[in-house]
Each structure stands twice: as C-alpha cells, then as structure tokens.
Amino acid sequence: MNKIIVYEHGNFQGLYREFTSDVPDLHSMDFGDCISSVKVIGQPWLAYSDSAYKGHTHAFEEGEYSSIGQNDTISSLQLVNEDLEHPQIVLFNKPDFQGTSKTITEETNLTYGHFNDKASSHIVHNGVWILYEHGNRKGWKYVAREGDKCSNYETVFHFNKKCSHVYPLKGGRATITSKILWDSKKVESERDVVIDEVKGVNSTDFEQTFTTTTSKIYESATSHSFKLKALGLKVDESFNLSIDPSTNLLVENGSIDSTVTIDKVEVTMPANIPPHSELSIHVIKKMATISVPVELTITKNGKSKTECGEYRSISGRNISVRYAVKPVQKKV
Missing domain, CATH: 2.170.15.10 (Proaerolysin, chain A, domain 3)
Known part of the structure; x- marks a missing residue:
C-alpha cells in the first residue's frame, strides 16, 4: 500500500493524519500548514506549499523524516504514480529543445562534467526527476514529472543555465x-x-x-x-x-x-x-x-x-x- 503519515510536530509527535490518495487542500482536512515530520510507505509523495499542488515542491521517498525543511508550510499532497523503474530525462543547452542535448538515466552531479550550468530546456521521457541548482542536491530545485516538456528555463524562476544536479525519484520497496x-x-x-x-x-x-x-x-x-x-x-x-x-x-x-x-x-x-x-x-x-x-x-x-x-x-x-x-x- 502507498501511504503517507503526516505529523503535527517533529519526531512524529502530536496530531497525525494518514493519506493513501491525493489531498488537494490540507486545510479542508484541518491539517494545513502544520506538518513537521513525515513517514512514507511505498511510492514517493510530493508536498506543495500551496493548495491545488502549487507553490514550492518537496519530494518524500519511502522512509521516515523526523524533521522536514518545509516545517509548517505544506498545503497539499500528491502521490507519485509514475513508473520509476527506468528513468530518463533529456537536457538541452538551448530553449525549445534545441542545441546540444544530454540524455540522463541515473542520478548525475553535472558539476563533474561538461554540462554543468548549461541546460535551458528538458523533456522527461520516464520517471520523476528533481533538478537542483547546485551539485550534491543543494540549492533551489525543480520537480519534473514524466511527460514534462519545459521548453524554456527563462520561465522557471532562477533556473536558466543553473542546473547542476539531477536526481530520479526511487520507487518504494517491492x-x-x-x-x-x-x-x-x-x-x-x-x-x-x-x-x-x-x-x-x-x-x-x-x-x-x-x-x-x-x-x-x-x-x-x-x-x-x-x-x-x-x-x-x-x-x-x-x-x-x-x-x-x-x-x-x-x-x-x-x-x-x-x-x-x-x-x-x-x-x-x-x-x-x-x-x-x-x-x-x-x-x-x-x-x-x-x-x-x-x-x-x-x-x-x-x-x-x-x-x-x-x-x-x-x-x-x-x-x-x-x-x-x-x-x-x-x-x-
């Protein structure tokens, strides 16, 4: 079963709720902007700072998180349903999927290669990817889901030619x-x-x-x-x-x-x-x-x-x- 358990306080303390399907507005469940720790069973979940799956996004893979960086800021939750077995993303160094491209199928720190701070657009063929501003999964991040075709990073806040690390979400235990x-x-x-x-x-x-x-x-x-x-x-x-x-x-x-x-x-x-x-x-x-x-x-x-x-x-x-x-x- 795919499940997320969210807690009012850190270290899994206080009130809690369990969800097995998407929650577009946690306020309607009397649990908005109060989550401080999380447990995930099965597939990853995406947590959004705003309702209707908008705003700043954070991903939680299977595991236990006694504290989270988005303390008391989560307003909606969405289960990742994509097949995460064979991830693939293509990065392009120019907008509209033009120029030199790089196909990636596993976690990659771009600071170690020639494509660091080069990407201006992408196409996600498989999986769900997190694109980071800095190497080692640091800095501002962008979540790209399967089928996502972002044609111009200029439209994405603070991200054009600043992608330095890509990470594919891992599925839950079989x-x-x-x-x-x-x-x-x-x-x-x-x-x-x-x-x-x-x-x-x-x-x-x-x-x-x-x-x-x-x-x-x-x-x-x-x-x-x-x-x-x-x-x-x-x-x-x-x-x-x-x-x-x-x-x-x-x-x-x-x-x-x-x-x-x-x-x-x-x-x-x-x-x-x-x-x-x-x-x-x-x-x-x-x-x-x-x-x-x-x-x-x-x-x-x-x-x-x-x-x-x-x-x-x-x-x-x-x-x-x-x-x-x-x-x-x-x-x-």
Whole structure:
C-alpha cells in the first residue's frame, strides 16, 4: 500500500493524519500548514506549499523524516504514480529543445562534467526527476514529472543555465511472494554414505545379546539455497522462502547463501547375535540433491512481474540400518 503519515510536530509527535490518495487542500482536512515530520510507505509523495499542488515542491521517498525543511508550510499532497523503474530525462543547452542535448538515466552531479550550468530546456521521457541548482542536491530545485516538456528555463524562476544536479525519484520497496513448484521437482543425484559401522561376534553355542549400545542418535543435515535463473538479475528486497512448516530460507539481494537445518535421528540396532556368527551393522545416510523451480511475483507500485528462481537442497535426512550375519568357525 502507498501511504503517507503526516505529523503535527517533529519526531512524529502530536496530531497525525494518514493519506493513501491525493489531498488537494490540507486545510479542508484541518491539517494545513502544520506538518513537521513525515513517514512514507511505498511510492514517493510530493508536498506543495500551496493548495491545488502549487507553490514550492518537496519530494518524500519511502522512509521516515523526523524533521522536514518545509516545517509548517505544506498545503497539499500528491502521490507519485509514475513508473520509476527506468528513468530518463533529456537536457538541452538551448530553449525549445534545441542545441546540444544530454540524455540522463541515473542520478548525475553535472558539476563533474561538461554540462554543468548549461541546460535551458528538458523533456522527461520516464520517471520523476528533481533538478537542483547546485551539485550534491543543494540549492533551489525543480520537480519534473514524466511527460514534462519545459521548453524554456527563462520561465522557471532562477533556473536558466543553473542546473547542476539531477536526481530520479526511487520507487518504494517491492512486495515479493514466492511459490515453490514441487510438482516439477528434479532429483539431480542420490548416493548412499556409510556414516557408522559396528561389528559383534558370538563364538558360543548360544544366542548372545549384542554388547554395544542398541540405540544411537545421529545428526542429519540439509542445506538449502536459492538463486535467480536469469544471469545478472537481482532481487533488491528480502523475502522468505517457506520450505516446510519448520524451515524458512531468508533470501536477500538474490543471495545464494545456504542455510543448514540439523535433525537428530535415533537408530535402533539388532540386539541379538546367533550362535557362531558375526553381525555387521552399517548405518547408511542417503544423500540426495534436488532442485525445484520457484515462481516469484514481484509487486511494486501496483504493477506485478514474474521472475523464475531455483531452490536446491542437499539432504542427508534419511538414515537407515543395513546388517548382515555370517557364520564364524567354531573354535576347536
């Protein structure tokens, strides 16, 4: 959900209001010119000093702002609905989109290049941009939204050939849901590993009770990992991959880091050895490597896309006992 919470005093104190849609006049909500701190969830919001989205503009991205520079001056609020994933703005060094142009797709401090204090017009193709008078996001600023075509900075107060920094607004955190497609599970390999061997010999004419412990506990481990299928693709938000009711894998930034779960398995051994026999006990752990497709649904700003990942596990949970009895020669 996209939401802004505005507070009467700094540090989120005093009266507050929550809004999920545009507010053209905060005075009609009995909250005009009194905002001193802000919390934003989801997409950015634009705050205006005048009603009807006019006057000085300030942008609030997702986060908490215990104090704001426009203390007690905000009169209207507007939610940013533009797609902010692939921002693009073109600056021109002459009015009416003429002269030398510069296409920008990421935050840029123009003081480090040849286009500092050169822009006289612009076209915003994607996203919402803040244009600053000085480098490092300082000085007077102008908010340019998608589709904005400002043909002459002379009409914009104090801005012609004074643009020194451009910044594209960032969208709110994505919501990620995952679905493990167990029906498409693939067993990559299976093998038996002997983890213990116990032997007992009965040279008498009578059945004997096994002299070693008849019950032992072994640890079994399962490693879990996740990776995205597409090379170079990253998931910027963390999410939980639910393997079973007791196991959750936290995935962060597309990490393939593994987690290991430990189980204890109690194995009961045969208790008796026949006369003139040798009993051999092998404790076997079955190691299995499986891979399962994972479908991720990534929702941001009301838009969803699907990505594919893969869950892998290397498991040694299945522990069993194999035993064999063979005769031994009688002692003469």
